[in-house]
Amino acid sequence: MKRWLNEGALVLIAIPVVLWTVVPLYHLFVLAISPPDSVLAGDLWPAQPTLSNFVTVFRQQHYYLSNFWLQLGNSFVIAVTTGVLTLFVATCAAFAISRLRAPGGRTVMNLALSTYLIPAAFLAVPMYKTMGSYGLLNTQLALILAMVALSSPYAIWVLKQASDKLPRELDEAAVMDGATPLQIFRMVYLPLMRPSLVAIGIYALLLAWNEYLYAFLLLSSEKAAPLSVGLGLFLSADDSPWNLLMATGLIYAIPPAVIYYLFRNTMTSGLTAGAVKG
Amino acid sequence: MTATTIDAIPTARSSHRRTWAAWGMILLAPYVAVLLVLVAYPVGYGLYLGANPASYRRLFADPIFLTAVVNTLLFLMIAVNVKMVIALGLSGFFAVPRRWIRLLLVLFILPWAVPSIPTILSFRVMLNPENGMINQQLFRLFGIFEGPPWLTDPWLAFFCAIMVHIWKSLPFWTLIILTGRLAIARDLYEAAAVDGASRWQRFRFVTWPSVAALYVTSTFLSMIWTLGDFNSVYLLTGGGPADSTQVLATLGIRYLRNNSLDLGVASIIVAMPLVLPMVFVMVKRLSKGTEA
Numbered sequence: 001m002k003r004w005l006n007e008g009a010l011v012l013i014a015i016p017v018v019l020w021t022v023v024p025l026y027h028l029f030v031l032a033i034s035p036p037d038s039v040l041a042g043d044l045w046p047a048q049p050t051l052s053n054f055v056t057v058f059r060q061q062h063y064y065l066s067n068f069w070l071q072l073g074n075s076f077v078i079a080v081t082t083g084v085l086t087l088f089v090a091t092c093a094a095f096a097i098s099r100l101r102a103p104g105g106r107t108v109m110n111l112a113l114s115t116y117l118i119p120a121a122f123l124a125v126p127m128y129k130t131m132g133s134y135g136l137l138n139t140q141l142a143l144i145l146a147m148v149a150l151s152s153p154y155a156i157w158v159l160k161q162a163s164d165k166l167p168r169e170l171d172e173a174a175v176m177d178g179a180t181p182l183q184i185f186r187m188v189y190l191p192l193m194r195p196s197l198v199a200i201g202i203y204a205l206l207l208a209w210n211e212y213l214y215a216f217l218l219l220s221s222e223k224a225a226p227l228s229v230g231l232g233l234f235l236s237a238d239d240s241p242w243n244l245l246m247a248t249g250l251i252y253a254i255p256p257a258v259i260y261y262l263f264r265n266t267m268t269s270g271l272t273a274g275a276v277k278g
Numbered sequence: 279m280t281a282t283t284i285d286a287i288p289t290a291r292s293s294h295r296r297t298w299a300a301w302g303m304i305l306l307a308p309y310v311a312v313l314l315v316l317v318a319y320p321v322g323y324g325l326y327l328g329a330n331p332a333s334y335r336r337l338f339a340d341p342i343f344l345t346a347v348v349n350t351l352l353f354l355m356i357a358v359n360v361k362m363v364i365a366l367g368l369s370g371f372f373a374v375p376r377r378w379i380r381l382l383l384v385l386f387i388l389p390w391a392v393p394s395i396p397t398i399l400s401f402r403v404m405l406n407p408e409n410g411m412i413n414q415q416l417f418r419l420f421g422i423f424e425g426p427p428w429l430t431d432p433w434l435a436f437f438c439a440i441m442v443h444i445w446k447s448l449p450f451w452t453l454i455i456l457t458g459r460l461a462i463a464r465d466l467y468e469a470a471a472v473d474g475a476s477r478w479q480r481f482r483f484v485t486w487p488s489v490a491a492l493y494v495t496s497t498f499l500s501m502i503w504t505l506g507d508f509n510s511v512y513l514l515t516g517g518g519p520a521d522s523t524q525v526l527a528t529l530g531i532r533y534l535r536n537n538s539l540d541l542g543v544a545s546i547i548v549a550m551p552l553v554l555p556m557v558f559v560m561v562k563r564l565s566k567g568t569e570a
Contacts, residue, residue: 010371010374010376010379013371014371014379014382017368017371017382017386018382018385020445021385021386021388021389021445021449022385023404024389024397024400024401024404024445025388025389025392025397025400027400027403027404027411028396028397028400030411031400031403040409041414042409042410042411042413042414042415042418043411044411044415088308089308089309089312090309092305092306092308092309093305093306093308093309095305096301096302096303096304096305096306097302097306100298100299100301100302100305101298101299101302102299102301102302102303102305102306103299103302103303104303104306105302105306108306108309108310108313109565110561110565111313111317112309112313113560113561113564113565114557114561115313115317117499117502117556117557117560117561118506118553118557119502119503119505119506119507119527119553120506120508121506121507121508121527121528121530121531122505122506122526122527122530122546122549122553123317123320123321124508124530124531124534125324125530125531125533125534125539125542125543125546126320126321126323126324126327126543127316127320128534129320129323129324129327129539130316130319130320130323133323145312145315145316146316148312148316149312149313149316149317152309152312156309157564175294180297180301181297181298181301181302182301185305206391209393210392210393210394210395212393212394212395212508212509212513213508213509213512213531217531217534228393228395231395231396231399232395234399235399235513235516242399242403245396245399246396246399246400246403248396249393249395249396249397249399249400250396252393252395252396253392253393253396253397256391256392256393257388257391257392260387260391261384261391264384264387268453268457
């Protein structure tokens with residue numbers, strides 16, 4: 001009896017949790033399969049569900065979507081480049097700080113942590129001016145560099161903590177065998193750090209893919225902009241074709257969701273490891 | 279933890295140290311470059327732009343700025359605390375060892391895993407007072423002819439922005455606290471059960487002491503990030519109606535886009551007395567655990 005009461009209580013908690021999580025996503029989906037004339041009908045399920053919105057998006061048959069494929073590609077290029085660059089910068093830095101005990105490493109770590117804690121929307125204003133004075137405004141490089149700057153502090157922090165956990169004896173043994181720091185980096189450090197590296201690469205990639213604020217500030221030209229900026233165009237009118245926006249939005253949201261679910265175990269262990277120490 | 283094995287060969291050791299330090303500096307260089315070019319320079323440039331006292335006089339004379347300050351403080355106090363308390367509670371739910379709860383967690387993470395733009399715009403369309411799904415369903419199901427003016431009433435719109443913010447970030451913090459909870463040794467709970475502890479006592483004397491530090495750290499971190507949350511307000515209300523829901527994060531960008539860069543920078547510098555102490559405390563807290 002008590003057991004059933006317990007299960008009942010769990011289900012009672014689960015129902016609002018599921019509703020809360022799913023309602024906006026469900027609404028997004030319903031609009032994405034609604035024909036234009038029933039977008040504002042407020043139905044829980046469209047009278048005539050259709051996939052024609054996706055066809056319109058794929059054929060770029062709307063003014064807001066005239067660069068859909070290009071912008072999807074831009075999002076991809078920006079996200080992957082950010083992921084790779086962040087991984088490179090952070091892996092080197094974490095190795096230098098944690099294993100090589102580079103002079104000034106501790107200071108750099110603290111500076112990185114402070115950067116990590118600057119609210120991103122606050123840094124955006126001076127970042128915009130800075131990119132202007134570097135002459136990089138409206139180039140993808142500007143967005144990529146800004147995203148690397150935003151993602152690498154956390155990346156370094158997580159990688160440094162993972163790296164601190166590797167036994168020092170490994171380095172010592174390698175040194176005894178006459179290995180140089182670079183050889184240790186390549187043959188000891190990189191293979192052992194693989195799960196954390198995957199997590200961090202994906203973290204930076206998703207951060208860049210999902211970014212909106214920096215994207216529309218630094219990269220407003222339609223041909224170079226990522227899809228998030230393209231989606232933001234729909235905000236410019238109150239009577240935008242929301243069904244097309246949601247269809248595009250769904251396509252835009254699927255890659256990060258899929259990547260997250262494929263790598264979720266690596267991600268959660270890799271990314272929460274740092275925070276839990278608190 | 280120094281390399282004791284190498285002590286036996288003193289000369290080799292000092293040259294080895296120098297090589298390591300040199301390589302350490304080389305490998306640190308890319309990030310130092312990022313830090314200088316993409317963080318230090320913008321911050322310095324911002325401070326330089328914000329050095330003009332006239333900007334602050336204009337800023338304080340702007341009624342929208344005062345609204346934004348009050349909104350920001352309210353947003354922080356309400357959103358962060360509500361979110362963290364719910365996250366603490368829900369982490370207890372998700373810690374229950376059931377297969378279906380584990381699957382539910384996978385679903386629960388979605389708002390955090392997908393990009394803000396489509397989901398927050400979905401909220402925006404759904405909450406439209408005239409033709410949004412919510413009010414139309416209120417009418418059809420309950421005969422409420424005029425549903426709440428979700429996004430056209432300043433206070434309701436503000437609370438909707440808080441709700442959207444919580445919707446988006448709750449999964450992350452639940453996950454963090456859940457990880458903390460799962461790290462608590464099971465025998466503590468078994469001992470408590472043997473002593474006949476109630477559910478509340480188990481929480482109060484076993485769970486809470488183990489996650490309290492994590493909870494405080496998370497609250498601070500969440501405050502800093504909530505301060506920088508541009509999307510929840512901008513994408514839901516655009517700061518409207520009539521700039522009544524602006525927060526500092528959106529106001530700075532609004533000034534920037536209105537070609538009042540100096541006001542944008544000034545509005546951020548004004549927030550620094552709030553941000554810097556938190557950053558300082560957090561850097562100490564976060565680096566404490568890492569410097570073994």
